[in-house]
Amino acid sequence: MALIGKTVDPDELGLDPRRLRRIDEHFARYVEAEKLPGFAVLVSRAGEVVHFTTHGSRDIAADLPIEADTVYRIYSMTKPITSVAAMMLYEEGRFDLSDPVSKYLPEFSDLRVFTGGSSVSPVTRPASEPLRLWHLLTHTSGLTYGFMYNHPVDAMYRSAGFEWGVPQGADLAECCSIWARLPLMFEPGSSWNYSHSTDVVGRVIEVLSSQSLDEFFNDRIFSQLGMAETGFYAREDQVDRLAALYLPDATSGRATASERMGQLATKAPRMLGGGGGLVSTIGDYHRFTQMLLNGGELDGVRLLGPRTLDYMTRNHLPGDHDVAYFGHPIGGEAEEGVGFGLGFSVVVNAAAMKVPASEGEFAWGGAASTAFWVDPLEELTVIFMTQLLPSTTYPIRRELRRLVYQSLVD
Numbered sequence: 001m002a003l004i005g006k007t008v009d010p011d012e013l014g015l016d017p018r019r020l021r022r023i024d025e026h027f028a029r030y031v032e033a034e035k036l037p038g039f040a041v042l043v044s045r046a047g048e049v050v051h052f053t054t055h056g057s058r059d060i061a062a063d064l065p066i067e068a069d070t071v072y073r074i075y076s077m078t079k080p081i082t083s084v085a086a087m088m089l090y091e092e093g094r095f096d097l098s099d100p101v102s103k104y105l106p107e108f109s110d111l112r113v114f115t116g117g118s119s120v121s122p123v124t125r126p127a128s129e130p131l132r133l134w135h136l137l138t139h140t141s142g143l144t145y146g147f148m149y150n151h152p153v154d155a156m157y158r159s160a161g162f163e164w165g166v167p168q169g170a171d172l173a174e175c176c177s178i179w180a181r182l183p184l185m186f187e188p189g190s191s192w193n194y195s196h197s198t199d200v201v202g203r204v205i206e207v208l209s210s211q212s213l214d215e216f217f218n219d220r221i222f223s224q225l226g227m228a229e230t231g232f233y234a235r236e237d238q239v240d241r242l243a244a245l246y247l248p249d250a251t252s253g254r255a256t257a258s259e260r261m262g263q264l265a266t267k268a269p270r271m272l273g274g275g276g277g278l279v280s281t282i283g284d285y286h287r288f289t290q291m292l293l294n295g296g297e298l299d300g301v302r303l304l305g306p307r308t309l310d311y312m313t314r315n316h317l318p319g320d321h322d323v324a325y326f327g328h329p330i331g332g333e334a335e336e337g338v339g340f341g342l343g344f345s346v347v348v349n350a351a352a353m354k355v356p357a358s359e360g361e362f363a364w365g366g367a368a369s370t371a372f373w374v375d376p377l378e379e380l381t382v383i384f385m386t387q388l389l390p391s392t393t394y395p396i397r398r399e400l401r402r403l404v405y406q407s408l409v410d
Contacts, residue, residue, distance in 0.1 A: 004042065004282070004283050005049055013050055014045070014408060015050050022406070023041055023043075026399065027400075035253060035388075035393075036394075037386065039066065039384065040384070042282050042286055043381075043407075044286065045378070045381075046379045047293070059244040070243050071238045072280060072385045072386075073278075074280045077370055078366075080292075082274035083344070084221065085217065087304060089208050090308070091304065097137070101132065101200065102131070105203060112126055114153050118152055119153070127184060130188070133201070135197070138340055140317070142184030142188050143195035143196050144194075146162040146164075150328060153183055153185045171272075172206065176200055179200065191326060192317060193327055193328045197275070199276075201274055202273070203274075224303065227280070233279065238279070245368060246258065246387055286381070292309065312342040322335075324337075324338075336349075337350060344364055347363075355398050355402055359377075360375075368389050368391065370387075371397045382404050
């Protein structure tokens with residue numbers, strides 16, 4: 001188990017402990033108002049944990065508290081791990097970012113682009129640009145998610161069985177075959193849209209490595225970083241520590257358990273989703289963020305070269321545009337002042353964000369309101385864990401940024 005470790009005196013690293021307590025006080029009000037079941041937050045600077053706290057319940061009905069070893073569904077916080085895995089293979093010369101995806105997954109050879117009509121009677125044309133691995137890693141592929149409800153192609157994904165899940169019995173290869181038959185929202189590289197792109201990256205990893213995605217993760221990342229609590233489902237020894245999953249009640253807003261969706265994390269999945277399938281603990285994910293802060297290395301184990309990681313965490317959107325200008329932003333995840341790299345959002349203009357941040361800071365979050373960011377300028381990492389779907393319910397991430405940065409006083 002990756003433990004949190006000793007918390008050092010925040011004053012020694014330029015943070016005011018009284019101001020740090022404002023984080024706890026603020027989010028405790030969410031819990032007392034029954035908007036969140038509970039939460040854990042970890043702030044580290046220069047590799048040292050300066051603030052770690054838990055509050056509330058991992059299971060309200062069972063009266064079980066959030067603890068340091070609570071297991072969470074991290075959903076899209078899986079994406080940075082998959083992106084790191086892919087770039088490890090990139091460093092080995094296994095692919096080029098400009099390679100067509102069809103070189104490894106032939107089903108993506110003859111893609112079509114939606115140009116009009118409806119989800120029932122779409123009008124399409126052949127794509128003029130091949131779908132490339134760079135497009136997948138930057139979410140400029142033209143793929144989408146069924147839960148987005150923004151476009152007729154989203155509805156086509158839902159009709160194909162992709163809305164907070166996949167068609168029953170389908171594995172990752174079968175899902176990729178279905179996505180390849182659906183039209184793209186737009187020409188690859190012409191816009192940004194959050195999507196199943198990273199799931200397709202996961203399938204490319206399987207093909208290139210001749211390993212299943214869980215085997216690759218375990219062999220090349222989790223065992224190397226000491227992330228023994230991270231995997232595609234909660235093992236038997238973890239189930240008692242797995243937090244319940246909650247949705248806001250439509251009338252009262254009260255966090256209400258979703259047993260059906262919650263139980264999915266207790267069984268080994270057939271579809272290994274590199275875009276959102278992992279469970280983890282805050283201690284395990286802290287190991288991952290420290291590797292990122294350290295330029296690809298942790299405790300003598302190097303996963304990536306520092307220049308590769310630097311390349312991944314710069315803005316790759318054309319013209320250095322932000323997502324609000326170049327694509328289809330999703331509230332709380334990508335907004336004004338935020339671009340996108342290879343698997344991470346990247347701050348390009350902190351003033352445009354209207355919340356304190358550092359240019360070059362990179363981040364992402366999960367559907368159940370989890371979040372992390374890494375700020376190389378301040379040598380800062382922050383992780384927030386809870387279990388409330390969807391992540392756009394409350395402005396937790398913006399509030400967390402404000403509260404963390406106001407505590408820096410050096």
